[in-house]
Amino acid sequence: MKINRRKLLSILGISPALLTGSPLLGDQTKKKVSASAVGVKLETLNPKGSPPAIQLIPMAPRLDSLDGKTVYLVSDGFAGADRFLEQIRIWFTKNMPSVNTVYRLKAGGLADDDPKLWAEIKAKGNAMIMAIGH
Amino acid sequence: MGFPTAPMVTIAFKELALSNAAGRGMPLERICFTPHPLTNKTDEQMYACLDGNDPVSGKPLMKEVVEALTKPLAAEEKKTGTITPTIGPPTYTDTADNLQRYYADNGMTDYMPIILPMQEKVDAMLKGTSHHPDEVVGKMSAAPGAFPDWSFTVKQVAVNAVMAGAQPEFFPVILAIAATGVTSLFSSTSSFARMVVVNGPIRDQIKMNSGIGAMGPFNDANATIGRAWTLLSKNLAASGMPGQTYMGTQGNGFNYNNICFPETEDKLPAGWIPLHVQKGFKADESVVSIFTGWSMNDIAWFCPLPLHEVIKGWLTHFFSTSVGAATLLLDPVVANDIKAHGFDSKEAYSEWLATNSKTPGWLYWQTRQNELKQAQAGVEPYASYLKMGDAEIPVSRFWRRPRPGAPADAKPTSSIEIIVLGGETNTYWSAGDFSYTASASVDKWR
Numbered sequence: 124m125k126i127n128r129r130k131l132l133s134i135l136g137i138s139p140a141l142l143t144g145s146p147l148l149g150d151q152t153k154k155k156v157s158a159s160a161v162g163v164k165l166e167t168l169n170p171k172g173s174p175p176a177i178q179l180i181p182m183a184p185r186l187d188s189l190d191g192k193t194v195y196l197v198s199d200g201f202a203g204a205d206r207f208l209e210q211i212r213i214w215f216t217k218n219m220p221s222v223n224t225v226y227r228l229k230a231g232g233l234a235d236d237d238p239k240l241w242a243e244i245k246a247k248g249n250a251m252i253m254a255i256g257h
Numbered sequence: 258m259g260f261p262t263a264p265m266v267t268i269a270f271k272e273l274a275l276s277n278a279a280g281r282g283m284p285l286e287r288i289c290f291t292p293h294p295l296t297n298k299t300d301e302q303m304y305a306c307l308d309g310n311d312p313v314s315g316k317p318l319m320k321e322v323v324e325a326l327t328k329p330l331a332a333e334e335k336k337t338g339t340i341t342p343t344i345g346p347p348t349y350t351d352t353a354d355n356l357q358r359y360y361a362d363n364g365m366t367d368y369m370p371i372i373l374p375m376q377e378k379v380d381a382m383l384k385g386t387s388h389h390p391d392e393v394v395g396k397m398s399a400a401p402g403a404f405p406d407w408s409f410t411v412k413q414v415a416v417n418a419v420m421a422g423a424q425p426e427f428f429p430v431i432l433a434i435a436a437t438g439v440t441s442l443f444s445s446t447s448s449f450a451r452m453v454v455v456n457g458p459i460r461d462q463i464k465m466n467s468g469i470g471a472m473g474p475f476n477d478a479n480a481t482i483g484r485a486w487t488l489l490s491k492n493l494a495a496s497g498m499p500g501q502t503y504m505g506t507q508g509n510g511f512n513y514n515n516i517c518f519p520e521t522e523d524k525l526p527a528g529w530i531p532l533h534v535q536k537g538f539k540a541d542e543s544v545v546s547i548f549t550g551w552s553m554n555d556i557a558w559f560c561p562l563p564l565h566e567v568i569k570g571w572l573t574h575f576f577s578t579s580v581g582a583a584t585l586l587l588d589p590v591v592a593n594d595i596k597a598h599g600f601d602s603k604e605a606y607s608e609w610l611a612t613n614s615k616t617p618g619w620l621y622w623q624t625r626q627n628e629l630k631q632a633q634a635g636v637e638p639y640a641s642y643l644k645m646g647d648a649e650i651p652v653s654r655f656w657r658r659p660r661p662g663a664p665a666d667a668k669p670t671s672s673i674e675i676i677v678l679g680g681e682t683n684t685y686w687s688a689g690d691f692s693y694t695a696s697a698s699v700d701k702w703r
Contacts, residue, residue, distance in 0.1 A: 164350055168374045170365055170416040171344035172397070172409035172493030180282040181335045185261050186327050194326070203296035207265075210303045214319055234402030241258045250261045250326045255274070257267055257294045257446065 267293035385428030397494035399502035421485035448505030456533035457543030469680030483517030524589035526596035550691030582692035588679030
């Protein structure tokens with residue numbers, strides 16, 4: 124079968140200019156490079172930006188025990204968190220049956236705040252277990 | 258929040274969770290760790306994790322969870338006050354080789370050699386703008402909401418621009434990119450990429466390449482502006498720290514240069530307008546526009562169908578992390594062919610594509626669990642869709658609903674962006690899952 128090389132190259136996305144015999148490389152004349160001054164010390168600048176100050180937040184007081192308490196099981200919405208929290212509910216049922224559990228899905232994306240849910244937990248619950256990530 | 262909390266995090270996110278808790282003011286937060294990943298485990302396997310140990314502490318996991326909620330607080334856990342994080346000394350002094358090593362070893366580069374940012378080079382870079390070196394340019398976070406915003410000045414951006422090898426005349430473009438506050442190294446397990454498109458007179462003024470090889474390593478401005486975005490994202494926002502502020506499981510090669518190019522404005526088909534004009538800027542303004550996605554295909558399909566139909570076919574069947582947005586980079590040859598088929602504007606073609614591209618059955622059901630349940634219960638039109646098998650279901654993925662709060666009469670818009678780019682050496686077009694993110698004025702930073 125006769126093959127049209129120009130067409131073949133075109134199909135392959137290669138320039139037919141390659142058939143003309145034009146030089147592929149430019150002038151490769153060697154240029155002298157000045158030797159770097161070995162051992163000379165330089166002063167350079169720090170490229171970092173400015174992080175915000177960190178306000179330390181005291182942790183909330185802990186409970187004496189979970190007996191008779193309501194623990195919210197909160198998902199951040201990642202796949203599988205709901206199933207994992209269901210297993211935690213089952214674990215409490217089997218191992219600490221006096222604990223009341225409530226499942227909730229946090230509103231918004233991973234990093235979004237959900238003040239409505241926090242207010243609900245504060246009003247109706249005693250603690251939260253939150254499943255984060257994958 | 259005011260009530261005891263036990264966060265449960267999979268072990269793969271240990272560094273991220275601990276550093277994020279510290280950065281948010283609770284360095285001793287009682288985080289309980291599980292094996293990773295959990296998403297692919299059965300219910301029984303998940304329960305077995307609860308009966309096992311925390312892989313970090315080695316203690317029984319659920320005992321640790323209960324203790325996190327009930328063990329009295331230590332004095333350190335009740336501490337208040339302010340911590341000022343340190344970013345190191347203002348300057349470093351050493352030999353050139355040692356400094357190259359130091360910047361790389363401390364995560365301040367892309368692990369390719371940098372131009373060492375000596376004062377005289379930074380001063381020269383600062384001559385590329387009229388703005389004061391101490392002026393605050395903006396804020397940037399490795400992932401908004403998840404990590405705190407860092408702020409940065411004109412001078413701090415200039416240090417990074419020098420490191421990337423940029424010329425002072427490129428500096429307003431780099432400042433505009435920084436001013437968007439968008440990191441090029443967004444923290445997600447899905448390995449995001451960014452793209453930056455330059456429009457307006459600045460393209461020619463700094464001799465950017467929008468012709469042959471525009472997205473490749475063939476132009477000073479295209480190369481170094483794109484690289485500068487990655488370096489400044491690392492250094493000005495603490496982005497790109499693997500395990501802490503970067504979690505892309507495989508990473509993304511686009512992150513080296515962020516697909517930086519100018520639109521081929523001089524070869525736009527008659528009646529088509531440049532990207533920045535589409536986004537509300539004047540034609541004689543210089544603008545950067547940022548896109549977010551993951552992947553790109555480079556395609557020429559020599560077949561009897563016209564190009565606009567071939568692209569529609571690709572859109573129907575392409576699949577990626579984001580299946581609801583696309584950006585097309587059309588060589589001028591392709592754009593003019595599409596125009597010749599009656600599409601008098603980018604918008605007209607974009608809307609035609611959004612209307613006419615459908616969704617193959619195999620893909621439709623992967624992203625619509627609720628509809629699948631309804632289909633199985635006989636609810637229409639889903640039940641009929643399910644009977645179609647792998648055939649194309651007449652639902653487009655590329656219409657975007659009006660944002661919450663939009664006027665009541667706001668209509669859906671096409672999520673397909675179109676940019677003209679290339680050197681007209683063939684009928685190629687590139688396309689991928691990128692979506693438009695933001696634009697910023699370059700002129701403001703001259």
